[in-house]
Amino acid sequence: MELIKKSILTELYLSGITGKSHIDNLTKKGFTQKLIDLEIDELIKNKLVKEDRSALTELGRSSLRVVLAGGVFDIIHPGHIYTLNAAKSLGDVLIVVVATDNTALKMKKRQPLHSKEQRQELVDSLVMVDLCLIGQEDDIFKTVNLVKPQIIALGYDQVHQEKFIIDGCKKIQLDAKVARLQSPIPESSSSKIQKEYGESIHGI
Structure with missing residues (x-):
């Protein structure tokens, strides 16, 4: 086309x-x-x-292949860029959902450095992302149902979510495939970067 x-x-x-x-x-x-x-x-x-x-x-x-990816995205690092590029390559449109501040705190066991609005703006500015949305705390499948993706892309560190996503999609009668993405830099994480940055600051 x-x-x-x-x-x-x-x-x-x-x-x-x-x-x-x-x-x-x-x-x-x-x-x-x-x-x-x-x-x-x-x-x-x-x-x-x-x-x-x-x-x-x-x-x-149906002529558009929509891919949905999600995460906290507190500090954008090379692992995020690789994963989002890989997600975009699976379809025509990439929509990314950033976690709310409360959800980020539960997932990462720490307060995010950036607010959900700041994280949305950061992700929205990435060239491979067509749209970034802020997720919903009470029911993530409200956003999934709004987007109605053909593919839901999970990052290398979201292993536990696969069955949860598949079961949730069945409940809203959405026929979406779950794609597992691999990062070439699995040791990259926002938490690790924040920890190392904090240690380097204290060491000055």
């Missing part, structure tokens, strides 16, 4: 989650309004975009 058509489908899909204008995002990427209108006309003809021009049809949505 041509880049412009894939970009339009992606932005229409994302606008359904964020409520933001797909036209604004497409023009920021350098596409002219005239070109966008012509391409949307063709996508409507091919039954990928609805007649109202603001949403995907079921066929249009």
